[in-house]
Amino acid sequence: MSTPHLTEHFFRHQYGRLVAMLSRRVGMRHLEAIEDAVQSSLLAALESWTTDGAPENPSAWLFRVAHNNAVEELRRRTRRDRLLQQQGKEGEAIMEDIEAEFLNGDLQDDLLRALFLCCDSSIPIESQVAIALKTLCGFDVSEIAERLFTTEANVYKRLCRARNHLRKLPFDPDQLSVEELSSRLPGVQSVLYLIFTEGYLSHAEPAIRRDLCDEAKRLTLLLAEHPAGRTPETSALLALMHLHTARLPARQDGSGGFLLLEEQDRARWDQRQVQIGLAWLARSAQGDVFSRYHAEAGIAAEHCIAPTFAETRWDRIVECYALLERLAPSALHRLNRAVAIAQWRGPTEGLALLEGFEPPTWLAGSYMWAAVLADLYRRSGRDELAQRYRDAAIGSAPSAAVRDMLKRRLLNRGAGDLRVLSERSG
Numbered sequence: 001m002s003t004p005h006l007t008e009h010f011f012r013h014q015y016g017r018l019v020a021m022l023s024r025r026v027g028m029r030h031l032e033a034i035e036d037a038v039q040s041s042l043l044a045a046l047e048s049w050t051t052d053g054a055p056e057n058p059s060a061w062l063f064r065v066a067h068n069n070a071v072e073e074l075r076r077r078t079r080r081d082r083l084l085q086q087q088g089k090e091g092e093a094i095m096e097d098i099e100a101e102f103l104n105g106d107l108q109d110d111l112l113r114a115l116f117l118c119c120d121s122s123i124p125i126e127s128q129v130a131i132a133l134k135t136l137c138g139f140d141v142s143e144i145a146e147r148l149f150t151t152e153a154n155v156y157k158r159l160c161r162a163r164n165h166l167r168k169l170p171f172d173p174d175q176l177s178v179e180e181l182s183s184r185l186p187g188v189q190s191v192l193y194l195i196f197t198e199g200y201l202s203h204a205e206p207a208i209r210r211d212l213c214d215e216a217k218r219l220t221l222l223l224a225e226h227p228a229g230r231t232p233e234t235s236a237l238l239a240l241m242h243l244h245t246a247r248l249p250a251r252q253d254g255s256g257g258f259l260l261l262e263e264q265d266r267a268r269w270d271q272r273q274v275q276i277g278l279a280w281l282a283r284s285a286q287g288d289v290f291s292r293y294h295a296e297a298g299i300a301a302e303h304c305i306a307p308t309f310a311e312t313r314w315d316r317i318v319e320c321y322a323l324l325e326r327l328a329p330s331a332l333h334r335l336n337r338a339v340a341i342a343q344w345r346g347p348t349e350g351l352a353l354l355e356g357f358e359p360p361t362w363l364a365g366s367y368m369w370a371a372v373l374a375d376l377y378r379r380s381g382r383d384e385l386a387q388r389y390r391d392a393a394i395g396s397a398p399s400a401a402v403r404d405m406l407k408r409r410l411l412n413r414g415a416g417d418l419r420v421l422s423e424r425s426g
Contacts, residue, residue, distance in 0.1 A: 119187030242277030
């Protein structure tokens with residue numbers, strides 16, 4: 001693996017772990033200093049490893065440099081802080097622990113713990129998600145804005161509010177109670193959902209980021225095994241992730257372009273992932289809870305069990321989208337329901353659900369809204385409207401892969417399913 005690729009790997013895979021481990025030792029109230037220290041260590045790695053090559057244990061190297069950077073920064077800020085006295089006495093022992101834990105690969109609990117700390121229920125849910133995605137998942141502000149359907153300025157405001165709150169946390173927070181963990185669980189689930197979403201259909205390049213999907217599944221499995229996270233919603237979320245992962249091998253052609261659902265070779269779908277997903281879906285049915293994750297996992301299951309695209313039970317999918325709209329009202333769910341209705345009853349019926357409906361600004365200006373309308377108008381023979389929305393969709397596509405798929409789909413006359421464009425974007 002080349003040094004630039006290795007360093008990029010650590011930016012994406014280790015950034016959150018570095019922040020989580022150091023936060024555990026010096027406290028969330030020093031989050032900004034920790035982030036600066038981690039970023040400095042990654043920049044130092046890029047410079048050092050490009051010249052001298054990567055060390056034998058790159059992870060331990062990064063932790064050592066990040067830890068030293070954090071201690072030096074805190075020392076500059078306050079020389080009499082009791083934290084620094086403790087670090088001075090125990091620094092070597094801490095570094096030995098860090099290196100040992102990284103060698104064992106056992107940092108998942110720290111990362112999950114940090115997610116729960118970021119998702120404090122006294123912080124607005126939007127700010128919880130923003131700070132977790134930024135500090136623990138390595139998302140940049142533009143990626144967060146795309147995923148939350150907001151502006152970068154709003155993301156900065158949300159980050160500022162969350163950091164101001166986290167500064168007030170004690171140096172060494174007590175173990176969160178069961179009640180506190182439960183109150184924070186929805187925020188943690190939302191973050192994991194968005195991590196997977198960005199991996200499944202990224203707004204950046206590459207268009208599919210399998211590493212993010214795998215990381216989201218791994219953390220969600222840890223959550224499902226934790227007493228506070230062992231809920232039907234978590235099981236449904238894990239089912240959703242596995243069912244979508246099953247289709248990843250067939251979602252791109254040989255050149256990396258997206259394939260629509262009806263174009264995919266179902267023989268390439270990972271049946272082991274399908275079975276795992278269905279098992280988690282069955283487990284999620286225990287009890288009386290039915291969440292948005294149940295509805296979305298049900299939709300994914302219908303696609304995975306359909307022998308062919310033509311034999312898909314679109315009536316079941318329409319029903320799931322109707323339930324999803326009631327559970328988590330969103331214009332995006334209505335848009336997807338219209339696509340499913342068009343597959344079941346025809347494009348005119350799909351358009352009927354959208355006509356007279358005023359979408360919110362974030363959706364009206366997106367490629368998703370324009371692409372669906374272009375497709376439905378084209379299939380209904382309303383070519384002038386189809387062309388207008390087609391041009392808008394192609395012009396606002398977030399990546400080259402999505403843009404190429406839109407051109408191929410919207411310039412053809414055959415039937416198809418554009419739901420794939422938006423199914424993981426909510």
